[in-house]
Amino acid sequence: xxxxxxxxxxxxxxxLLLVILAFMSILNLYSATYPIRDSGGSQIFIKQIxxxxxxxxxxxxxxxxxxxxxxxxxxPLYISTLILLMMVLIIGKIYSGxxxxxxxxxxxxxPSEFTKITTIIVLAKYFSGHGEYDEYRLRDLWWPFLLVLVxxxxxxxxPDLGSSLALAIIAFSIILFVKIKWRSLFILMITTMSAAxxxxxxxxxxxxxxxxxxxxxxxxxLGAGYHIIQSKIAVGSGLLWGKGxxxxxxxxxxxLPEQHSDFAFSVLAEEWGxxxxxxxxxxxxxxxxxGINIAKxxxxxxxxxxxxxxxxxxxxxxxxxxxxxIGLLPVVGIPLVLFSSGGSSIISTMLGxxxxxxxxxxxxxxx
Amino acid sequence: MRSSGFDPVSVETLNRxxxxxxxxxxxxxxxxxxxLWFLQFIHGPIYRTQSENNRIHLQKISPFRGMIFDRHGNLxxxxxxxxxxxxxxxxxxxxxxxxxSLNLLLGMDPAMIKDKLEKAPRNYPFKPIxxxxxxxxxxxxxxxxxxxxxxxxxxxxxxxxxxxYGKLASHLIGYLGEISDHQLKxxxxxxxxxxxxxxxxxxxxxxxxxxxxxxxxxxxxxDAAGRTLRVISNMPPVPGLNLALTIDKDLxxxxxxxxxxxxxxxxxxxxxxxxxxxxASSPALDPNLFVRGIGQAEWDKMVSEKGFPLTNRAIxxxxxxxxxxxIIVAAAGLEEGAISPDEEITCPGTYTLGxxxxxxxxxxxxxxxKLHRALVESCDVYFxxxxxxxxxxxxxxYARMFGLGKKTGIDLxxxxxxxxxxxxxKLKSIGIPWQxxxxxxxxxxxxxxxxxxxxxxxxxxxxxxxxKIYQPKIIKWVGNRGEEVxxxxxxxxxxxxxxxxxxxxxxxxxxxVVNETGGTGTxxxxxxxxxxxxxxxxQVVTLETVKVFEDEEEVPxxxxxxxxxxxxxxxxxxxxAITILIENAGHGGSKAAPIARELIKEYLxx
Numbered sequence: 001x002x003x004x005x006x007x008x009x010x011x012x013x014x015x016l017l018l019v020i021l022a023f024m025s026i027l028n029l030y031s032a033t034y035p036i037r038d039s040g041g042s043q044i045f046i047k048q049i050x051x052x053x054x055x056x057x058x059x060x061x062x063x064x065x066x067x068x069x070x071x072x073x074x075x076p077l078y079i080s081t082l083i084l085l086m087m088v089l090i091i092g093k094i095y096s097g098x099x100x101x102x103x104x105x106x107x108x109x110x111p112s113e114f115t116k117i118t119t120i121i122v123l124a125k126y127f128s129g130h131g132e133y134d135e136y137r138l139r140d141l142w143w144p145f146l147l148v149l150v151x152x153x154x155x156x157x158x159p160d161l162g163s164s165l166a167l168a169i170i171a172f173s174i175i176l177f178v179k180i181k182w183r184s185l186f187i188l189m190i191t192t193m194s195a196a197x198x199x200x201x202x203x204x205x206x207x208x209x210x211x212x213x214x215x216x217x218x219x220x221x222l223g224a225g226y227h228i229i230q231s232k233i234a235v236g237s238g239l240l241w242g243k244g245x246x247x248x249x250x251x252x253x254x255x256l257p258e259q260h261s262d263f264a265f266s267v268l269a270e271e272w273g274x275x276x277x278x279x280x281x282x283x284x285x286x287x288x289x290x291g292i293n294i295a296k297x298x299x300x301x302x303x304x305x306x307x308x309x310x311x312x313x314x315x316x317x318x319x320x321x322x323x324x325x326i327g328l329l330p331v332v333g334i335p336l337v338l339f340s341s342g343g344s345s346i347i348s349t350m351l352g353x354x355x356x357x358x359x360x361x362x363x364x365x366x367x
Numbered sequence: 368m369r370s371s372g373f374d375p376v377s378v379e380t381l382n383r384x385x386x387x388x389x390x391x392x393x394x395x396x397x398x399x400x401x402x403l404w405f406l407q408f409i410h411g412p413i414y415r416t417q418s419e420n421n422r423i424h425l426q427k428i429s430p431f432r433g434m435i436f437d438r439h440g441n442l443x444x445x446x447x448x449x450x451x452x453x454x455x456x457x458x459x460x461x462x463x464x465x466x467x468s469l470n471l472l473l474g475m476d477p478a479m480i481k482d483k484l485e486k487a488p489r490n491y492p493f494k495p496i497x498x499x500x501x502x503x504x505x506x507x508x509x510x511x512x513x514x515x516x517x518x519x520x521x522x523x524x525x526x527x528x529x530x531x532y533g534k535l536a537s538h539l540i541g542y543l544g545e546i547s548d549h550q551l552k553x554x555x556x557x558x559x560x561x562x563x564x565x566x567x568x569x570x571x572x573x574x575x576x577x578x579x580x581x582x583x584x585x586x587x588x589x590d591a592a593g594r595t596l597r598v599i600s601n602m603p604p605v606p607g608l609n610l611a612l613t614i615d616k617d618l619x620x621x622x623x624x625x626x627x628x629x630x631x632x633x634x635x636x637x638x639x640x641x642x643x644x645x646x647a648s649s650p651a652l653d654p655n656l657f658v659r660g661i662g663q664a665e666w667d668k669m670v671s672e673k674g675f676p677l678t679n680r681a682i683x684x685x686x687x688x689x690x691x692x693x694i695i696v697a698a699a700g701l702e703e704g705a706i707s708p709d710e711e712i713t714c715p716g717t718y719t720l721g722x723x724x725x726x727x728x729x730x731x732x733x734x735x736x737k738l739h740r741a742l743v744e745s746c747d748v749y750f751x752x753x754x755x756x757x758x759x760x761x762x763x764x765y766a767r768m769f770g771l772g773k774k775t776g777i778d779l780x781x782x783x784x785x786x787x788x789x790x791x792x793k794l795k796s797i798g799i800p801w802q803x804x805x806x807x808x809x810x811x812x813x814x815x816x817x818x819x820x821x822x823x824x825x826x827x828x829x830x831x832x833x834x835k836i837y838q839p840k841i842i843k844w845v846g847n848r849g850e851e852v853x854x855x856x857x858x859x860x861x862x863x864x865x866x867x868x869x870x871x872x873x874x875x876x877x878x879x880v881v882n883e884t885g886g887t888g889t890x891x892x893x894x895x896x897x898x899x900x901x902x903x904x905x906q907v908v909t910l911e912t913v914k915v916f917e918d919e920e921e922v923p924x925x926x927x928x929x930x931x932x933x934x935x936x937x938x939x940x941x942x943x944a945i946t947i948l949i950e951n952a953g954h955g956g957s958k959a960a961p962i963a964r965e966l967i968k969e970y971l972x973x
Contacts, residue, residue: 177384177388205557226425226586229586232406232414233414233417233418234418235403235406235407235414236406236407236410236411236413236414236415237411237414237415237417237418238407238411239407239408239411239412239415240407240408240411249418250418269403269407270418273407274403274404274407274408277403277407278400278403281396281399281400281403285392285393285396288392289389289392292385292388292389292392295385296381296382296385304381308388315392315395319395319399322399323399323402326399326402326403326406327406328399328402
């Protein structure tokens with residue numbers, strides 16, 4: 001079963017990019033947790049190392065099987081994450097007002113992270129089996145639409161508006177990619193826009209507040225507005241070369257909220273300056289372009305669409321998180337993929353990277 | 368080639384699409400980098416200055432909680448400045464030295480302070496940690512004068528709830544407590560954060576949203592030593608709305624004084640609209656205790672030793688109404704034609720049904736009585752007979768008409784329903800059919816009957832206000848004078864269908880209870896003010912148990928009867944309806960009626 005050609009085709013470039021990211025993440029996290037090293041910070045940092053090691057191991061495991069297996073296990077995977085999402089709502093752990101975590105035998109994880117992967121797999125399966133590019137009309141889309149809507153609603157209920165929105169955007173990217181008819185797209189957008197006011201009223205008060213405080217930061221100088229200002233100060237004060245490792249004053253004095261997760265990028269930008277933030281973005285850019293290349297070289301629709309989905313996960317979460325820390329988007333709780341702390345995010349992204357590697361390794365193979 | 372591979376057209380489309388994606392990605396990355404360039408180069412130096420020389424702190428400012436007044440605008444609850452002592456961990460230079468100085472100067476326990484510092488979240492070194500709330504003037508003076516040897520300490524003035532009269536009306540006003548995790552999660556307290564005090568019961572609890580106000584705060588630039596340099600943005604706190612209760616402060620004070628050291632309740636209501644004029648439940652607690660914070664041990668001790676002071680006996684205490692219930696039995700008898708006012712019934716002191724005999728409270732008997740005398744002297748045998756004619760279900764129908772057996776709807780937590788038994792109820796809940804003897808006990812307000820004091824104040828009100836059952840209300844207005852968000856309006860919840868001529872007979876009798884010779888309530892009599900009323904004595908245990916004791920004074924307190932009195936004054940132009948209940952005090956006529964007299968004198972005698 002194991003083919004020597006797989007080894008020859010091993011995607012060293014992808015691996016290298018991931019190792020660089022992991023290294024940068026761990027280094028940055030050491031600094032971000034340094035001021036709180038005695039009250040749980042060291043654990044966050046050490047855990048991150050283990051998560052990455054575990055993630056790389058999983059990545060290798062995922063490359064072992066042929067990704068065409070996804071065609072068979074897409075729905076079982078998807079359904080099991082849906083079940084996990086429902087369990088979150090029933091027995092989930094509550095932390096600062098929302099219910100996002102499941103705990104199994106001491107291991108706490110966030111099913112919404114894994115839902116992103118299983119949702120793109122199930123969409124890839126659907127689109128690779130139904131119709132050709134360019135031909136999708138609205139009526140062909142009701143099923144994939146439902147496939148996305150259910151997890152989105154379950155996640156929004158937690159409430160985790162940021163993750164829910166991110167999932168919707170990622171899924172929508174796939175639908176755009178397989179391309180629906182222009183007319184259908186137009187109708188879809190009109191519907192979404194006219195639904196917006198209704199969605200507004202279903203939002204929790206704190207969610208409305210966050211959006212408002214983004215649009216007019218001066219209305220909430222104590223909450224989100226304060227976070228945006230502090231993050232901008234951190235980023236801006238980095239200048240070209242940064243203040244130096246462990247020397248970020250904003251970081252050390254804990255002016256940044258969630259500086260090891262949501263605002264990890266601000267820490268980097270403060271301590272390493274434009275050079276550091278530019279380098280990190282370049283690594284991500286290479287990763288994304290390389291992912292697009294893998295999608296291009298894949299020999300079938302399943303591989304292509306899955307690869308594009310994984311690229312979309314990285315791209316959109318990166319854009320949302322970085323924009324948030326530099327004041328381009330409201331503060332939504334989206335971590336920076338492969339950079340912020342958090343086991344679920346790293347493991348699920350590394351699983352996705354394993355799939356990408358898998359697709360890449362089998363690009364020259366015929367069955 | 369695989370059959371599922373792409374045909375040439377598809378491959379071309381695909382490549383074009385991937386190109387578009389690549390372009391989109393590049394454009395977005397360019398935008399992000401431009402923004403970073405803008406922040407880190409063009410505005411960078413400004414941000415660098417802000418981050419290095421100055422620091423932006425967030426200071427929260429607590430709002431003033433709304434004040435609470437009585438009906439005449441007398442202030443009952445306000446906020447006073449509390450000087451709170453904080454330590455800012457980041458600013459401490461030498462922790463051991465600081466602890467030594469604090470111990471030396473103020474006698475503060477170093478272990479206690481250390482404990483608080485260690486427990487505080489370490490990740491916010493600039494966040495002041497509360498060490499001692501509400502320090503005294505002397506302590507304040509010592510700290511201020513020694514500020515230079517106490518680096519890292521800070522005094523902040525925070526508003527603290529102040530219940531001016533201590534436990535006055537505490538069952539109405541309620542108390543504050545630290546917000547629980549559960550309440551924080553519920554989303555009903557959007558403006559509160561962990562550690563905040565919120566209203567937990569009474570008006571403080573039910574009107575929390577209005578009383579609380581909105582937290583304010585400001586972003587300030589501080590220098591390295593923590594001194595404020597500049598206010599960047601400021602959001603002043605919005606004080607909570609004020610609120611006036613319907614109670615009369617002086618009447619309330621008197622009511623509480625009259626049942627001090629006893630267990631019981633007094634409710635005074637305006638019979639014409641349902642406004643509560645006084646509302647006392649004894650024992651009571653001083654809500655100031657909760658503001659300062661109270662330990663679990665202290666709490667347990669207080670609750671068990673002081674007779675459950677948090678229980679609001681006026682609405683949660685359920686007692687047999689005793690002879691008060693004769694009013695309802697009389698009304699039912701007249702209305703149903705079971706008795707005429709002139710029918711004469713002989714009371715020999717006992718009444719026999721089957722093989723059981725039921726005694727009258729006056730063991731020698733009342734002789735021949737008509738309805739009027741039967742009510743005035745509270746003859747039990749007369750009502751045994753009427754009750755037997757009516758039957759349990761007819762009596763229950765009238766009891767419910769008078770608002771018994773269900774909540775009055777007063778805006779307070781933990782109100783109880785009481786209980787009006789019917790034959791169907793007994794079969795369903797106990798499984799035994801109703802016994803004729805139980806109707807006999809029920810006619811004089813015993814058996815399974817249970818009422819709350821607040822229900823009884825509505826009974827006497829309804830007789831004098833033309834049959835209206837009002838919802839008792841405790842809020843006069845909420846808001847600021849001139850722009851109230853709520854103002855009292857009466858709410859009628861039901862009416863009693865009794866013919867006016869029958870009501871007149873009962874009114875005459877109730878006037879007689881207080882004013883005629885032989886009346887049971889003569890101790891409530893006042894010269895200038897016509898008072899009507901009815902006494903009641905609710906048995907706690909059966910008469911047989913009590914008979915063991917020779918003298919009434921020998922009966923252990925917990926076996927003694929509850930004393931009831933309901934009253935109305937002035938007859939003709941009713942202004943106050945009163946219920947008095949005193950647990951284990953004995954007879955209503957001797958123990959409760961004099962209290963009514965004092966209350967009426969205070970409120971109407973002015």
